[in-house]
Amino acid sequence: MPGNIWIVMPVYNEEEAxxxxxxxxxxxxxxxxxxxxxxxxxxxxxxxxxxxxxKCQSLYPxxxxxxxxxxxxxxxxxxxxxAALQNGAExxxxxxxxxxxxxxxxxxxxxxxPEHKAVFGFRKKRDDGFQRFLISRVVSLFTxxxxxxxxxxxxxxxxxxHKDIMAKAISLIPxxxxxxxxxxxxxxxxxxxxxxxxxxxxxxxxxxxxxxxxSFFKHGTKLFKQLKRAVKSIE
Numbered sequence: 001m002p003g004n005i006w007i008v009m010p011v012y013n014e015e016e017a018x019x020x021x022x023x024x025x026x027x028x029x030x031x032x033x034x035x036x037x038x039x040x041x042x043x044x045x046x047x048x049x050x051x052x053x054x055k056c057q058s059l060y061p062x063x064x065x066x067x068x069x070x071x072x073x074x075x076x077x078x079x080x081x082x083a084a085l086q087n088g089a090e091x092x093x094x095x096x097x098x099x100x101x102x103x104x105x106x107x108x109x110x111x112x113x114p115e116h117k118a119v120f121g122f123r124k125k126r127d128d129g130f131q132r133f134l135i136s137r138v139v140s141l142f143t144x145x146x147x148x149x150x151x152x153x154x155x156x157x158x159x160x161x162h163k164d165i166m167a168k169a170i171s172l173i174p175x176x177x178x179x180x181x182x183x184x185x186x187x188x189x190x191x192x193x194x195x196x197x198x199x200x201x202x203x204x205x206x207x208x209x210x211x212x213x214x215s216f217f218k219h220g221t222k223l224f225k226q227l228k229r230a231v232k233s234i235e
Contacts, residue, residue: 003090005036008080010073011097012043015052017205021099022056022063028103029062032110037087038063040097041080044070074180081170085163092166094181096157099205100128108197109160117165117192120185121158121199128203142220143182146227151185151194158199165191172234179223183230 007025011018022038029036040063042050050067057063068079077094084092091113095101105121112119126133136153143154159181161169169187173180188194 003035004088005034005091005093006080006084006087006089007036007038008041008077008084008092008094009039009097010041010043010076010080011045011049011053012070012073012076013045013047013049014097015045015048017099018049018052018097019056020205021095021097021101022053022060025095025103026060026062028106032107034110036062037084037089039066039080039083040064041066041068041076043068043072043076072178074178074182075175077184078170078173078180081166085167085170090163091160092163093160094157100202101158102200102202105158105197105199109158112195112197113160113162116195117162118188119160119195119197120153121156122153122196123156123158123201124198126201128201138220139182139223142224143186143227146224147186147231149186149189149231151189152196154182154185155179157181159185161188172230174230177226177230179226182223183227186227186231 007029022040026038029038038060040053042053042065053065057065066079066083068076080094081092109119109121123136136155140150140152140154144150165188168191169184172187173183177183
């Protein structure tokens with residue numbers, strides 16, 4: 001079993017989904033018998049998300065809440081990763097707060113850590129529609145085109161990374177990089193092979209995506225340029 005593991009979960013306007021997400025993940029983590037901290041980052045939510053998180057914290061003592069101004073999903077993840085490293089995490093696992101990340105696959109990732117420093121879920125099946133499936137494939141293609149590094153699910157929010165790999169990677173991510181988790185995937189892959197575990201990605205438990213389908217395609221060129229510039233700056 002791993003040492004101290006931090007679960008990093010950025011949250012934005014997920015009042016409907018977050019209580020159930022925390023409940024089911026807390027149960028899975030307890031069953032897995034890991035020493036964990038569940039770090040929920042409230043990214044400037046405008047609904048009752050913070051209040052829901054605080055209620056969950058009273059039920060589950062392993063929860064740590066970071067209440068912060070809105071910086072977007074990627075940079076919120078970076079804040080969580082930094083907090084994990086500062087607090088002695090050996091492994092860092094990131095999920096999303098919308099209920100799509102099914103905890104039942106988590107033990108399969110844990111099984112891989114004796115031999116791997118990075119274990120990612122691969123969204124082989126998705127219940128949230130063909131458009132979202134297409135986006136994930138396009139993102140991987142854009143990422144490869146810009147960086148020359150192939151990551152078959154570059155933006156998957158189901159990733160377990162060792163502290164040494166994470167520390168080096170996030171030190172190279174610019175503070176203005178919007179989709180920071182995509183660049184993180186590249187930086188992880190440049191350090192170590194990624195072990196992929198097939199997962200089933202569920203539909204949202206409630207609310208609506210903070211990043212719309214159109215937005216991904218609209219900002220594709222920006223992502224390509226950012227990735228290309230970022231990789232060039234570290235070579």
